[in-house]
Amino acid sequence: MRFCLWCFVAVFLAGPVDAADFPRYDPEGYCKAYSTDDGLYSSESYNYCVGDEQAAYNAIKEAWGEYPEQVTDYCVSYVGYDADASYETLQYCIKDEMQALVGKKTFKF
Template sequence: MSWEVIVAIGVSFRDRMRRVALGLGTIGCALAGATAPSSAQEVPRYDPEGWCKRVAESGGGSSEWLKDACLEQEQAAYDKLKPQWGTVPKKTRSWCNQVATSGGRGSYVLLEQCIDMEFASKQKNDNSKFKF
């Protein structure tokens, strides 16, 4: 695992734990290989157990608390994505799936965050014009 990924995990995890404490939590990391969904209307199948195990072991030890918190956040993100997946534009689904699986197995939290950021940026860009 590269130091950039470890740093991203640490920064994202610290932010996530703050949100968990507030009941809002999300973790923004992805490490490992997803399989393609059987239809465009299905959320991609990732390996949250494998991903969260790697997150929990990323500091050189192993933390059951980190693994549990990670799994809770992955489940919450998946549960949010599942009913809305069919309404997400194909281009956004494809791009965000690439982002969420860039490190390997994939993260539903990263997928959710990517989609949220794409929607927010589209709204902003629709109202933005370059000024000379």
């Protein structure tokens, strides 16, 4: 019983894996800018953008703890935190980096 209590306390204190490192962007602000061209605003583009951002966010958030730290660190840095930061861009970066880890090329002389 003692061991199980210790395990529970350790898990409780640890919290979710990498939850603090998960980036928080402004998808609605990003999509508003994305949907505005020369001062003209498109509700269709905005809704499309928000849908894509939500789908990317959900997919990344669900698997965040499974990605290697080198991938998440690089991609979060690559995407940044400015107004152009996007969960869809983060998702593409993670996908590309994960594929590159598997198929790492070598140079031959």
